[in-house]
Amino acid sequence: MFFMLDSFRGQMRGVSIFIVIVIGVIFTFTGIGSISLSGAGSSELATVNGQAITEKEFLLELQRFRNRIQSEDTSITSEELNDDILRPIVLEQLIGSAVASQMALNQGMAVSTNMLNRMLMSVEAFQTDAQFDENRYRYFIRNRGQTNSEFKLQLANEMLSGQLFDGYRLSGFITNQMLLSVAELVFQTRSYYYLTVPRQPVLESIEIPETEVRDFYAQNGSSFRSEEQVSVDYIEISAEILARDITVDKNELAAQFRDEAETFKPSTSRRAAHILLPDLNRDLISEIMESISDGETFEDLAQKFSTDVGSAAIGGDLGFTNGSTFPESFERALEELSVGDISEPVATESGIHIIKLLEIEQSRFSEEEELPRIEREIVEERLDSLLNEKLSDLRELSFNAESMVELAAQVGATVSVSSLMTRVAGDGIGSFKSVRDAAFSDEVLVDGYVSEVLELEPDRFIVVKVKRHIEARQKEFDEVSLDIKRSMASNLADVKLRSLGEGLISRLELGETVEQLAKSDGFQWQVVLDADRTTASVNSEVNTLAFSVIFAGTKAHASFQLGSGDLVIITVNDRQPGNYAALNSDEQISFKNSIVSSLLNRELQSYHSGLIAAAKVRR
Structure with a gap:
């Protein structure tokens, strides 16, 4: 279809x-x-x-x-x-x-x-x-x-x-030479050795004297401040909350159903299937019609002969039409058929169609289908009115309100309490910037007033009043000493790992191998042979790093710190270019399409930018 x-x-x-x-x-x-x-x-x-x-x-x-x-x-x-x-x-x-x-x-x-x-x-x-x-x-x-x-x-x-x-x-297009060059890079394989220096033992070996921790605190004490925090009482008016209490009487539903049923106008939909041919080939049409007469199914013939690849795979099924989906000649022919009948060839701008009417469906107005819709529409109408009414009351009454409990009672809502929030972050309603801005405003925080009505999301509104305020302050040494010690130890561990890595690389450059280093110093080591960029059986992070090492034809060494903090020392021994010809036909097509798409998207972006640059734009 x-x-x-x-x-x-x-x-x-x-x-x-x-x-x-x-x-x-x-x-x-x-x-x-x-x-x-x-x-x-x-x-x-x-x-x-x-x-x-x-x-x-x-x-x-x-x-x-x-x-x-x-x-x-x-x-x-x-x-x-x-x-x-x-x-x-x-x-x-x-x-x-x-x-x-x-x-x-x-x-x-x-x-x-x-x-x-x-x-x-x-x-x-x-x-x-x-x-x-x-x-x-x-x-x-x-x-x-x-x-x-x-x-x-x-x-x-x-x-x-x-x-x-x-x-x-x-x-767009791509030259064969460009395709081969990209394939050499993308499908390249590498063989390499690597050893791992775990960070944790290095970290555990570090002792930070108490005097150094105190000196650090004395020099950087202003950095250790707790953030100012508030929690608020809040009243929320939302469509979701109000909808919970709206019910529709069964008699009202029945009356609305009867009113709509009286004005309902049924419509007819027809489900069609077709076999699309490129031109009026009478021999082929005769062959298809004879096959139908001999008992072969329309679905099988559509799969065999139809050039509409989308519908052919499902037996030529085009789905339903109300009389306006397809070209006029197609629709006229369809209307003349009874269910199961097959038309004479019909011409449209798409080609020649042999059409089959699969079924006719009359729209109906049933309680099973319509009552849920009617109820939903009544609820939405009442909800819209109720939300506007509640919102109007909240705006008017919150202006001079002193008690959130009394205000909640007046608007038929409840008072909730937020978790603590800072000026830049919070949970729940504190995740909304407008709430944090209101809570820390002079009007609310200093003067103690109820905030103006805030719209959090469509059909969701609140007002807030400060419940608890915690001033910012400098933290005591005992509160932060452990964090300082951990931070200093972590930084020193990274320095030691980098120094250790430099020493190991120097030994590799002097002729030792990764295997020899690992065995003499007690590290774990691995050998990886002929891995490509996506080899699943190797450590993906290490593999990515191995492919980032510059390899000029001889052994290349490099050290990296992994996301875990561990240090890896890599020696790349061999590199082989990818071979486009080694891909099967499906892989070649997929690769070529992806490369063309990538290049064209870049060119298209450049082309579009050029159009904009050449245009006379006044902002």
């Missing part, structure tokens, strides 16, 4: 997947109230070759960028996505996008209305029961603060940029 749809979309191959993912991420993470464009108008933040980037465009892209980051790493909170960091990045992205779409237009690329509409209809976020749902689409663009035309223009520009970059990628 994907092959067929791609051919319908012309040059959209590759771009569509990106667009669909981006829209899906936005739809998932953008809720009611999570993006506000009130006051955002058409004021220009920048121009690119005379084309304006407006404040509204910028705010939409900023929100989308935040959502994308949080979708990739759910541990990142909204508070951590600092606007001062994100805003310059987003503006540069918008400038780059504008330059790319302008260049695509200048090179004669275009996005037709049909291509754009097919793209929108394929986005899962805009579908209900696998069919395009205009209400979901309108809901989406309304929450983004965009009109239909604004959203389509943005999408068209992204599709144009995708066409430009896809065309650039497809034009």
Whole structure:
């Protein structure tokens, strides 16, 4: 099916997947109230070759960028996505996008209305029961603060940029000599010996006199200060908390179900399979039809003859259509079939189709499917109203509140206590910078007032009041003496290891071997033969270091300190270049593709940077 749809979309191959993912991420993470464009108008933040980037465009892209980051790493909170960091990045992205779409237009690329509409209809976020749902689409663009035309223009520009970059990628190549040279380096093998000097015995042998520890403390006492800390009482109002107490009466659900059932208009969906042929080959078509008459299954014939590789693998199955997914001639032929029937050959711009109707599905309005949705919508509506009401009360009553207990009772909430936090770090609500800033503000910390309402995340709000304050102070010697002693011993151990390593390297250069050093000094040693960069049977950290040693054709020695602190002494004895010809055909193809992709991505980045540099940009 994907092959067929791609051919319908012309040059959209590759771009569509990106667009669909981006829209899906936005739809998932953008809720009611999570993006506000009130006051955002058409004021220009920048121009690119005379084309304006407006404040509204910028705010939409900023929100989308935040959502994308949080979708990739759910541990990142909204508070951590600092606007001062994100805003310059987003503006540069918008400038780059504008330059790319302008260049695509200048090179004669275009996005037709049909291509754009097919793209929108394929986005899962805009579908209900696998069919395009205009209400979901309108809901989406309304929450983004965009009109239909604004959203389509943005999408068209992204599709144009995708066409430009896809065309650039497809034009790339790599010479055979370059491929062989890279393979020699990547698949190189090395043979080496190494010994390990453990750090722990060196560390344990070090004694730091008490007088030196006291001298260090006396000279650096100001460095040993405890940080100022506070804990706070806080009241939280959030959609998650409020939703726990919202229930919907069964009679109300039933009444809403009846109202919607009266206006429900059923629709018909048809599930199609096809065999796609490149042209009207009557002999081949006759052979296929005769095979069907002889009892061979349509699925087997699709796998054997169809040039739509995506659907052929699953028996030609294209899934369901509501009458607008495929070209008009395809849809007309499908509507004329009964379940199990097979059409005469049908021509579209993709080729010749032999179509089979697999099943017909009538949409239905059942309690089993609709009641959960209706209940969810009622809860969301009440929750939105209740949250606004509670938030309004909290803002008004917290202004002059003296008691957090009384304030909590007035807004129907509870008082919680945070763990201790510093000005730069904390757990729980203390992980939010806005909470720490409020807790350490003069208004809250010095004057003892309740903070203003803080928005931690969309639909999550709190106020805080200081409960406990611990002043910063210089720590006593007894509190830090053990830490000082450990630090001094650790530093001295590293110095001794480096000195020991230099001595061992000198002995190797004078003719001793790793094996001789290890046996005479009581160290563990290993020999590694013909290892490549990914050999799993050797210590990966040591192997990486061995491949970093400069080898000029004779033995090469080097010392390194591992992440564990242990010292390794390595002697590389031999190096053999990688052999591209030794790879099997699949490995050669995979390697070539990865190298081409890596080189082209660098070139593409350089090309795009050049376009931006040549553009007339006013910020």
